[in-house]
Structure formats: C-alpha cells, structure tokens
Amino acid sequence: xxxxxxxxxxxxxxxxxQQSSLWISGLLKWAFLGxxxxxxxxxxxxKVSGVQTSFYLSLLPAALLLLAWRRxxxxxxxxxxxxxxxxxxxxxxxxxxxxxxxxxxxxQPDYYWKLVFYLxxxxxxxxxxxxxxxxxxLHQLLLTLIVIGLLSGIASLTTYFFHGGLQSLHxxxxxxxxxxxxxxxxxxxxxxxxxxxxxxxxxxxWRWLSxxxxxxxxxxxxxxxxxVPIVMAGFSIFLxxxxxxxxxxxxxxxxxxxxxxxxxxxxxxxDLPLLHRGSAYSVRLTLWQKTFEEFLQSPLIGQxxxxxxxxELNRMVPHPHNFLLDIARFSGLLGLAACxxxxxxxxxxxxxxxxxxxxxxGLYFTWFLxxxxxxxxxxxxxxxxxxxxWFFYWIPLAILLARSSLENQSSTQRxxxxxxxxxxxxx
Numbered sequence: 269x270x271x272x273x274x275x276x277x278x279x280x281x282x283x284x285x286q287q288s289s290l291w292i293s294g295l296l297k298w299a300f301l302g303x304x305x306x307x308x309x310x311x312x313x314x315k316v317s318g319v320q321t322s323f324y325l326s327l328l329p330a331a332l333l334l335l336a337w338r339r340x341x342x343x344x345x346x347x348x349x350x351x352x353x354x355x356x357x358x359x360x361x362x363x364x365x366x367x368x369x370x371x372x373x374x375x376q377p378d379y380y381w382k383l384v385f386y387l388x389x390x391x392x393x394x395x396x397x398x399x400x401x402x403x404x405x406l407h408q409l410l411l412t413l414i415v416i417g418l419l420s421g422i423a424s425l426t427t428y429f430f431h432g433g434l435q436s437l438h439x440x441x442x443x444x445x446x447x448x449x450x451x452x453x454x455x456x457x458x459x460x461x462x463x464x465x466x467x468x469x470x471x472x473x474w475r476w477l478s479x480x481x482x483x484x485x486x487x488x489x490x491x492x493x494x495x496v497p498i499v500m501a502g503f504s505i506f507l508x509x510x511x512x513x514x515x516x517x518x519x520x521x522x523x524x525x526x527x528x529x530x531x532x533x534x535x536x537x538x539d540l541p542l543l544h545r546g547s548a549y550s551v552r553l554t555l556w557q558k559t560f561e562e563f564l565q566s567p568l569i570g571q572x573x574x575x576x577x578x579x580e581l582n583r584m585v586p587h588p589h590n591f592l593l594d595i596a597r598f599s600g601l602l603g604l605a606a607c608x609x610x611x612x613x614x615x616x617x618x619x620x621x622x623x624x625x626x627x628x629x630g631l632y633f634t635w636f637l638x639x640x641x642x643x644x645x646x647x648x649x650x651x652x653x654x655x656x657x658w659f660f661y662w663i664p665l666a667i668l669l670a671r672s673s674l675e676n677q678s679s680t681q682r683x684x685x686x687x688x689x690x691x692x693x694x695x
Contacts, residue, residue, distance in 0.1 A: 283399065284337045295334050296400050299393050302326030303405075304412055306654065307663060310455060311413075311420035311444055316655045323654045328386065331393035343395055346676070348669035351613040352391050355595070355606040356384040359573050359651040362599040366572025372584075373576035380573065383651050387662060395670040406628050406667065411474065414466045414481050417459035420444060421484035424452070428491065437536060440491040451656045453494030454642050458659075460485040460497075460504040461634060465627055467508055482508075490533065495548075496642050498541050503638075552589055552645065555579055559588040563596040570600035573649065587648035591657075594649040611640070614665055617672040629668055636664035 284292045305322040313319050343349060363377040397405055424442040433440065441447030444455070459481060466478025482504065489497040502525060509521045533541050558579050562571065577597075578584040588594055595603040618624040618633045639660035643650070650657045 283339055284334070285339060286337070292334075292337060295330050295337070296396065299327060299330035299334065299397055300401070300405065302328075302330055303393065303397060304409065307409060307659070308412060308416040310656070310659045311416050311459075313444055315446055320654045323386075323390075327393050328389055331389040331396065334396050335389075335392055343392075343673055343677070346673045348613065348673040348676075349388075349391060349395075351609050352666060352669050353384065353388055354609055355603065356387050356651050358599050358603050358606045359595070359649060360384050362570055362573045362603065364572070365569065366574050366598075368574070370571065371574035371576065372578045373574070375575040379575075380651060383653065386653070387651075390658075390662065391666045391670060394666045395673065398667070398670050398674055403628050403671075406632065406671075410462050410465050410627075410631070411469075413459065413462045414474075414478055417456065417462065418477060418481040418484055421456060421459065421481070421488050424488060425484065425491075433491065437491070439493050440488060442488070445656060448656075449492055450494050450646050453489060453492035453497040454500075454646070454656070454660065456485040456488040456492070457494075457497030457500030457638065457642075458635060460489070460501050461507075461631065461638070464504050464507045465631055468511070468627070490536075493537065493544060495542050496638070496645060499641075500638055551581065554581060555585060555588045556590055556593055559590070559593040559597050563593065563600065566600055567596075568600045569602050570596065570598045573598040573651070589646055589648075591643040591647040591650055591661075594647075598649055610665060613672075614668050617668040629671055632664050632667050632671075636661070636668060639664060 286292055302322065302325075305326055306319060309319040309322050313322075360377065360380040360383070363375075363380050366374075368374040420443060424440060427443060428440045439449045440452075441449050442452035442455070445451045463478040463482040463485065466474045466481065469475060469478070486501045486505075489501045505521070505525060509518055530540050533539075537544060539545075558581075565571065576586055578586055579588060588597075592604065592607065595607055599606075614633060614636050617629055624630050624633065642660050643657070647657055647660065650661050652658075
C-alpha cells in the first residue's frame, strides 16, 4: 500500500463567520480533542458511559457551535451526508408504527430522533475537521490509536496475568468496555490493522512501537479466542509480509500461519482457530432463523423499532447478533435498502485501485469492512448512543463519506476556477 492517499485540499473561501478569529480556532481544536477522546476512549474507559460523556462534553457542543457559525451549508445536501443519515432516519421513522405491547423494553420515538441528531452532528464534526486539517488528522488519529491501543493491551495483559490467566487460560476481557470479551477482542483486531500503518512510517520509533503493538494485539486476540479478530490478525500479518519480504520469506510466513500457528493454538486450547466453541455457530444460526421469521411477518417496512425485543431460545437473548437481520425485523426492506446504500457509498469512496491501495482512505475502508463483518456476528441494529457500534461502523463510515464529500467539493471548485480562468488550465 502507498504511504498516503491524496491530501484533501483546504477550501480557499472562508467557511465560517469570523474565520480567522480565536473563537473559531478554539472550537476546531475543541472538536479535534473531542474526536480523539471519543475514538481512543474505547480502549481506555472501563465503561461505555465514559465514551458517551466525552462525546457529550466535547464533540457534540463543538459541532453545534461550529454549525451555527457556518457561512454555507452545502455539505448538508451532498449525497454523502444523505447516505449517512438515511439508515438512522429510516430506523427512527419505523418507531412510528412500532407496537409497545410487543416490546420487552420500549422507548418513545423522540429518543431515537435524538440519536439521529447525535449521528448527524458527529458527521458534521468529522466534515469540519477534515475540511480544516485535511488528511493530516487521519494520519495523526491512526498514530494515536497505535499508542493508546498498545498501552491498553499491555495493561489488559498485565491484569490478565495477575489474575491467574496463564494457569486457567480463561478468555481475556481487557480493561475497557466493561470487560466484554468479543467487543474488546475486536478492538485489538482493529489495533492490529492500525499497527500495519505504523510499520510503514519512516521514524524508526513508530516502527518499533507498531511492531510491539502488533505482537501485543495478536497475543490478546489469541487469549480472547474471538473469531473475527483472529481473521483480522491474520490479515494484518499478510498485509505486512506481502509488502516487505522476499518471496521465500513470504512462503515461510504463510506456512507458519497455516500450519504452525493452528498447531500452537491446538496445543493451548485443544481445538483449532475458528472451529472452537462450535455452539456459538449453532446458537447464532437459530437466532438468525427466528429473526428472519419475524422479518417475514412484515417484510416491506418491518415491525417498527423498539428498544428491546428479546428472542427466546433456551434463554432470552436481547438481539440476534446480526445487525442486518435486526434492521430487517424492525424496518424491513426499507431499512435494508438504506443500509445497502451506505455500503455502496463506502465502496464508492475507494472506487479506484489507487484509493483502495493507499493507506488513506484504504485503511479506513478496511476498518469499515471488518466492522461490518463483526456487526454480522455480534451486533444489533446500529441506531444507538456512542458505543462499540460507533467504533465498528459509524466512525469509519463518517470519515469515508465526509472525506469523499470534500474531495468532490474541492474538485468542483477547481473546475469552476479553471472555467473562469482558462489561462491557468495548462499550469
């Protein structure tokens, strides 16, 4: 992969009233801090409430104030913003035909419109930051995640060892997200991907930190025994190996991944990666079948979104562990169409080989892609307060679409400039 994608051009026209004032500069720095607190907070806050509080106190008010000081709002009618908001709006609309009697836990429709508002403001904040800082902020975000993830991984492994993890080899839960095994396992799957980026940075320090981070994440993933992160760790190793090493070394590493690592895993746990805990597959298939039957009861518009509608197996399960099926049962084909639009929109942002094979936006698309994969096995419908779903889905999607919108805007401005100044067309 190449070092960086094309850096976004900063717009020449002032986009805020009092553009050069300390007030606007301060708001942008506040939003900058808020974005980093939100994203990195998933690795360090013991409870998700910490992530939510950081969002409410930093990114949310900063985005509101920046929005109030804008000169133009053209980005709000871009297809990227509409695509981003389409699914939240459809899910919120579906609450209008939901029946409280069928819900195990019911929330009023205004609760979901508030969540739509949060997501829309998050997109706006992302757009404003990319507009001001360009791809530099995406570069800095990845490097910061490498460091924060490494510290979180070391703290998690240390806690695990001191609590007798080496004796029992129980599944590690980490120090964040209330110790949820699957969710924290996914965080370190993403961290392995971020470390791939750091291994290509020129300062040697970043390569050392990223190498240690990748090793830490892989150890964490093995101890978590979580399936999707195992795939992500393997993908990360392939990404590094096939970018740097000779053909012979590539073959040796492939043999090691295919043969040696599964053997080591079998020695530790008595089973092979992706084949262990086979009941997880059978339980999910039963869940998905029951959810699909609910979808068939109202396939066009669904049964309407409620806060909790449990699924009965041998116990009550709060959601089907598949976000597409959860969308389908609540909002039907209408919701699935909105979700498909978002997926196609994300794909469009890397429509060329150059974009896909560049670190930015290529790595952010990979982040989104693995997030979707995880959502297909772990998650519920995605209209939620800031939580793991934001990290898996909304954050990379907002970055991809806001960046694409700015690219289009910059291209349009350049075209307009060349049309009005034809003497510059050959420069």
